[in-house]
Amino acid sequence: MSQDAVNALNEKLDKLLSIMERLAPPEVHKPDIEAADCFVWQAEQSTLQPISKVNRVSIDLIRGVDRARDLLLENTRRFARGLPANNALLWGARGMGKSSLVKAVHAAVAEEHSGVDRLKLIEIHREDIHSLPQLMHQLRDAPYPFILFCDDLSFDIDDTSYKSLKAALEGGVEGRPDNVIFYATSNRRHLLPRDMIENERSTAINPAEAVEEKVSLSDRFGLWLGFHKCSQDEYLSMLEGYIAYYDLPVERDLWQPDALEWATTRGSRSGRVAWQYVQDLAGRLGIRLQK
Known part of the structure; x- marks a missing residue:
């Protein structure tokens, strides 16, 4: 067999091996x-x-x-x-x-x-x-x-x-x-x-x-x-918990009406809305929320 024929055969074998590797199921790694x-x-x-x-x-x-x-x-x-x-x-x-x-x-x-x-x-x-x-x-x-x-x-x-x-x-x-x-x-x-x-x-x-x-x-x-959707009192309780946890220096008389307006503009009261308000409040106060 000539060298050219050998080279051609090796090239075909390499292609065949490559195809078989792609068809083989992926190796399952044991999770750490x-x-x-x-x-x-x-x-x-x-x-x-x-x-x-x-x-x-x-x-x-x-x-x-x-x-x-x-x-x-x-x-x-x-x-x-x-x-x-x-x-x-x-x-x-x-x-x-x-x-x-x-x-x-x-x-x-x-x-x-x-x-x-x-x-x-x-x-x-x-x-x-x-x-x-x-x-x-x-x-x-x-x-x-x-x-x-x-x-x-x-x-x-x-x-x-x-x-x-x-x-x-x-x-x-x-x-x-x-x-x-x-x-x-x-x-x-x-x-x-x-x-x-x-x-x-x-x-x-x-x-x-x-x-x-x-x-x-x-x-x-x-x-x-x-x-289920929370009441106004539950919404305010969520906010009070966040504000106390992150030590935000703001009085209840100031943040409460602001937070109620915030919920009204979004058409709902929820924990997510409360957290979004706290993020906005902290940003206005120049405070990072880190604990």
């Missing part, structure tokens, strides 16, 4: 759970990205949702101690601190259990829900308890990934690992749009069974925590 207390699940790479500084507030600043706060805190404490606990769905009004509460509860409980069994938080994005079984499989034998957290979880009419979530939470062959619990926030109580449920009812041969298939997703969450 020791790297941090909080992570973000990167589904495409099947890795956990450690988060050194988490965007959250102290649980002492969560106001106006005392009942939900206490229930979620107790559920999380039981889970961190290895006791039975429920998946939790935090649903309801926008801006009332649903995701803030999850992160604050994790911080509080992790501080209480600072040893080898320290509680970990992993955020999974809504579009990566289909990879939830894969993530649970990676965490099954890890020596830590994990909260898997999905913020703003909901499904559209043509979205079937909710079936993967149902199976991962309770219905799969392996079942949910004992060291994993799932917390989600949503504006919808049943996670699915009302017109999707109504469409199933009107077109299905057996409407009751079709609707049950959709609604039963929320049944996988043993703990339902409703968040």
Whole structure:
């Protein structure tokens, strides 16, 4: 065989090897759970990205949702101690601190259990829900308890990934690992749009069974925590907590009417609106919000 033929054959083999490498499944890297207390699940790479500084507030600043706060805190404490606990769905009004509460509860409980069994938080994005079984499989034998957290979880009419979530939470062959619990926030109580449920009812041969298939997703969450629009007094209490926590030098008689006008211009009162006002107030006072 001539040298040119050998070179041509080697070139073809190199191309074939390159194609096979691209077709091969990506290598699964064992996550470094020791790297941090909080992570973000990167589904495409099947890795956990450690988060050194988490965007959250102290649980002492969560106001106006005392009942939900206490229930979620107790559920999380039981889970961190290895006791039975429920998946939790935090649903309801926008801006009332649903995701803030999850992160604050994790911080509080992790501080209480600072040893080898320290509680970990992993955020999974809504579009990566289909990879939830894969993530649970990676965490099954890890020596830590994990909260898997999905913020703003909901499904559209043509979205079937909710079936993967149902199976991962309770219905799969392996079942949910004992060291994993799932917390989600949503504006919808049943996670699915009302017109999707109504469409199933009107077109299905057996409407009751079709609707049950959709609604039963929320049944996988043993703990339902409703968040509703806050009253004026609750809104002002949130502001008072923020102002005291950050030591902002302003009298109540001065900030209160200003804060009420702020809420009026936005057409709502909520924890998010309260925090936005505090940011504006601190900026006008020339003070950085650092704690």
